[in-house]
Amino acid sequence: MMTNNEYRNWVKERLNIGEELLYLSMQDVKDTQISVEEILNLTEKAMIAYSERKSEMPAKIGLHSQPDSLMHAMPAYLPDELACGIKWGSNFPTNRERYPDITPTNCQIIYNDHETGMPLSFLDATWITEVRTPAVSLxxxxxLANPEAKTFGMFGCGIQGKAHVKMIERVLPKLEKIYVYDVFEPAMDKLIEICQPLVNATIVKAASYEQVAKQCEVIASAIPIHHNPNPVVKDEWISKGQTLIMCDCHSVYEDSVYKRADIYTLDSIEQHKVLETYGYYPWGLPEIYAETGAVAGGLKQGRTNKDQLIISNNVGMAVEDIIVAKSVFDRALEHNLGIKIPLWKSTKTKVSN
Ligand SMILES: NC(=O)c1ccc[n+]([C@@H]2O[C@H](COP(=O)([O-])OP(=O)(O)OC[C@H]3O[C@@H](n4cnc5c(N)ncnc54)[C@H](O)[C@@H]3O)[C@@H](O)[C@H]2O)c1
Structure with missing residues (x-):
């Protein structure tokens, strides 16, 4: 890894820091060809750094301009990575009707120079969010899951459902069946059409929440978050030994499921306590075992026997976005991607090539 000075000189050779920023659209971000594997590794590194207190990341604050919508401000600094910036991320579930081809989750990052605070890049982070979120679940x-698991369930077959199903075999290679369930049947059909050619396990359109809950050893969920959750999976359908992973807070399961977990992890304890004050957990958070990154980094033990009911609730952290943004920014500079935009001069002025 380059030293701080070497790195900043490398950037300065390619970008006039303080005079311009690099604009990267979603396509530019994808054109950097950062791989899913790299995003997975960076995500794990960021989760561990957070739990080892090797980052600065205040809990996200938010605006809620429509019922069940959110806009979150997510700043983070990872000193060891020389990475610093803020994501502004939104989820408006009703956008599904307005813009059927566009995800209801939309995100942008302002990526900053950690030494001067100058903006280096404004980049679309919608695709980054799409991939780093299942990376957290992975x-x-x-x-936390049994690596020999043969069955995986997915509640919600939207952007996140598809992304989870595409990636899950990377950590659960022995899967034979993937059960998917969504209240909107065409979403299940679409997931199967897109994901089946990409995975080895057979994807099954489940008939009900109950079927997924009773038949799957590991279950992930990604349905809209409601301020007044209306749990759809009954306690009696969930057994010891299962692993439940969620990126949609406590939207799916009856509260007693969380309360009887043998191990309950959160990506950021501070973050979820703030969400609790916003009303996201009307029945309160259960006893917390550890942060998910503390388990990943070996500070706390993960699963110790096959009979534990383990729940991992991860709402997403800025450290994950910012560590990936740095890699994307570096790759974009290296391959001359994106557009350089002047910070102070007229945008009609060409600042540099
Ligand atoms: N933790 C994170 O870092 C993170 C990041 C991105 C998105 N999310 C969350 O993930 C969730 C899904 O996001 P998305 O971008 O995939 O949205 P999406 O709209 O693409 O998909 C949501 C799917 O859930 C289905 N659905 C709605 N209600 C349901 C129910 N009661 N039961 C089963 N299915 C239901 C919808 O039909 C839709 O197919 C949202 O809550 C979002 O806030 C979390």
Whole structure:
């Protein structure tokens, strides 16, 4: 890894820091060809750094301009990575009707120079969020689920459902069946059409929440978060030995399921306590065993026997976005991607090539 000075000189050779920023659209971000494997590794590294207190990341604050919508401000600094910036991320579930081809989750990052605070890049982070979110679930599954699991369930077949199903075999290679369930049947059909050619396990369109809950050893969920959750999975359908992973807070299961977990992890304890004050957990958070990154980093043990009911609730952290943004920014500079935009001069002025 380059020293701080070497790195900043490398950037300065490619970008006039303080005079311009690099704009990267979603396509530019994808054109950097950062791989899913790299995003997975960076995500795990960021989760561990957070739990080892090797980052600065205040809990996200938010605006809620429509019922069940959110806009979150997510700043983070990872000193060891020389990475610093803020994500502004939104989820408006009703956008599904307005913009059927666009995800209801939309995110942008302002990526900053950690030494001067100058903006270096404004980049779309919607695709980064799409991939790093299942990457978090995969980190949880890797350390908390039975690696021999043969069945995986997915509640919600939207952007996140598809992304989870595409990636899950990377950490659960022995899967034979993947059960998917969504209230909107065409979403299940679409997931199967897109994901089946990409995975080895057979994807099954489940008939009900109950079927997924009773038949799957590991279950992930990604349905809209409601301020007044209306749990759809009954306690009696969930057994010891299962691993439940969620990126949608406590949207799916009856509260007693969380309360009887043998191990309950959160990506950021501070973050979820703030969400609790916003009303996300009307029945309160259960007893917390550890942060998911503390388990990934070996500070706390993960699964110790096959009979534990383990739940991992990860709402997403800025450290994950910012560590990936740095890699994307570096790759974009290296391959001359994106557009350089002047910070102070007229945008009609060409600042540099
Ligand atoms: N933790 C994180 O870092 C993170 C990141 C991105 C998104 N999310 C969350 O993930 C969730 C899904 O996001 P998305 O981008 O995939 O949205 P999406 O709209 O693409 O998909 C949501 C799917 O859930 C289905 N659904 C709605 N209600 C349901 C129910 N009661 N039971 C089963 N299915 C239901 C919808 O039909 C839709 O197919 C949202 O809550 C979002 O806030 C979390």
């Amino acid at each position: 980190v949880a599954a890797k350390h």
